[in-house]
Amino acid sequence: MGSSIVYVGMDFGSFKTSVVASHGHRETMHTAVGWAKDHVSRAMLGCDVVIGKNVFEQRMALNVVRPFAKGALKYLASEDVGVSPDDVVKRKEAAQLIVQEAVRKLQIPSGASVFGVVGSPSRAGIDSKKLITEAVQGSFDAVMIVAEPFAVAYGMDRLSETLVVDIGAGTTDICPVYGSYPSEDDQVTIPLGGDAVDETFYSLMSEAHPEAQLSLNMARQIKEKYGFVHDVNEQAVVSLPVEGRPTDINVTESLRESCRTIVEPIVEGIQKTIGHYDPEFQRPLLNNILLGGGGSNLKGLDYMIEQSLEPFGGGKVLRVYDSVFAGADGALKLAMNLPEQYWEQLRSGATGQSDSRNDMLDAA
Ligand SMILES: Nc1ncnc2c1ncn2[C@@H]1O[C@H](COP(=O)(O)OP(=O)(O)OP(=O)(O)O)[C@@H](O)[C@H]1O
Ligand SMILES: [Mg+2]
Numbered sequence: 001m002g003s004s005i006v007y008v009g010m011d012f013g014s015f016k017t018s019v020v021a022s023h024g025h026r027e028t029m030h031t032a033v034g035w036a037k038d039h040v041s042r043a044m045l046g047c048d049v050v051i052g053k054n055v056f057e058q059r060m061a062l063n064v065v066r067p068f069a070k071g072a073l074k075y076l077a078s079e080d081v082g083v084s085p086d087d088v089v090k091r092k093e094a095a096q097l098i099v100q101e102a103v104r105k106l107q108i109p110s111g112a113s114v115f116g117v118v119g120s121p122s123r124a125g126i127d128s129k130k131l132i133t134e135a136v137q138g139s140f141d142a143v144m145i146v147a148e149p150f151a152v153a154y155g156m157d158r159l160s161e162t163l164v165v166d167i168g169a170g171t172t173d174i175c176p177v178y179g180s181y182p183s184e185d186d187q188v189t190i191p192l193g194g195d196a197v198d199e200t201f202y203s204l205m206s207e208a209h210p211e212a213q214l215s216l217n218m219a220r221q222i223k224e225k226y227g228f229v230h231d232v233n234e235q236a237v238v239s240l241p242v243e244g245r246p247t248d249i250n251v252t253e254s255l256r257e258s259c260r261t262i263v264e265p266i267v268e269g270i271q272k273t274i275g276h277y278d279p280e281f282q283r284p285l286l287n288n289i290l291l292g293g294g295g296s297n298l299k300g301l302d303y304m305i306e307q308s309l310e311p312f313g314g315g316k317v318l319r320v321y322d323s324v325f326a327g328a329d330g331a332l333k334l335a336m337n338l339p340e341q342y343w344e345q346l347r348s349g350a351t352g353q354s355d356s357r358n359d360m361l362d363a364a
Contacts, residue, residue, distance in 0.1 A: 006108045008116040008140070009332025011148060012132060014068035015169030015194065015294065018328040019102045022336055027105040028324055029053050033094035034062025051101040056217060067091035068170060095135035103139040115343045116140040117331040119148035142346035146334065147182055148327050149175035152292045152320060155330025161284040163273065165266060167295025169194045172262065174269045176285055186276065188269045192262055194295045197223060201258035208254050212240040222251060229259045230300030259298050267308040286315035296323050
């Protein structure tokens with residue numbers, strides 16, 4: 001067992017972190033850490049820190065930190081999103097704890113070498129890459145960081161002429177993959193994703209149904225269950241407390257309106273991205289749009305993007321088969337396809353970054 005290798009693929013997202021390993025284990029958890037608020041909370045929880053899984057259930061007793069909320073530390077400078085230096089330190093600690101916990105959950109046999117590929121936001125800035133590298137380093141014997149959309153496309157064998165649209169919580173990343181590793185200039189990041197939809201839904205509901213008691217977390221859960229963007233006859237009716245009494249409330253209009261807010265920016269982002277290429281190359285990309293990320297589950301979104309592209313000659317949109325694990329599965333596949341000697345080089349040197357792009361494509 002001492003010389004065995006376990007390969008790991010990780011999608012380190014702002015909302016959730018998913019990991020899969022070559023020995024068959026997989027795990028997903030929220031990218032969140034909660035510290036007990038006080039002595040009472042600590043006694044109730046039986047610990048100081050809750051990582052990942054139960055953070056939202058236990059949030060009343062916790063100070064919750066989502067290290068990458070609103071794109072902070074991922075692709076935006078922390079000062080641009082109002083994160084104080086103290087907060088940055090806490091977020092860094094949280095990021096490290098999440099990676100450790102995710103890898104621990106994989107139950108890797110002791111003594112095995114752990115080689116990991118981690119998908120990070122496609123346009124993570126230098127500071128963010130540094131943070132992600134620091135957060136992951138201690139948990140792997142060698143680690144390589146790749147653009148998340150590349151990992152998604154790699155996992156689905158769509159490395160030529162594919163436009164990946166990864167709709168996450170904090171951001172939507174639009175990234176063309178066409179037989180070479182995507183450069184930063186090729187990609188577009190929109191600072192909008194599921195979190196923004198939740199916030200809009202929450203505020204529309206406060207206007208339309210001020211009597212209903214709703215939290216942001218409940219708004220997200222309703223969106224995940226009923227969220228849609230197309231015109232449907234069905235109604236979304238949910239039970240919400242009104243003065244403490246469960247009451248059926250029709251949320252159809254507020255929900256549709258909020259879910260639709262991301263469609264236009266996505267279509268504009270697609271046009272902006274393909275606009276960088278000569279016209280002959282634009283058509284294949286438009287005919288091969290791959291929707292990933294949790295936000296891709298919004299009902300009717302694939303169809304609505306196709307419809308919105310009609311004035312521009314149309315397009316074809318496909319969803320990934322499993323938005324939770326698509327990135328991690330692709331990262332694992334890449335990890336396993338890279339030659340062992342490459343991993344050994346990484347083990348003895350620095351973390352792999354996108355400068356190793358040609359090696360990756362040779363492995364593809
Ligand atoms: N069934 C669903 N319908 C609509 N939205 C969903 C559904 N499931 C998850 N989501 C939303 O997807 C978002 C999370 O997506 P994902 O897990 O891909 O994010 P992430 O990779 O952690 O974030 P990012 O890519 O921004 O770093 C959340 O806003 C979540 O509410
Ligand atoms: Mg993501």
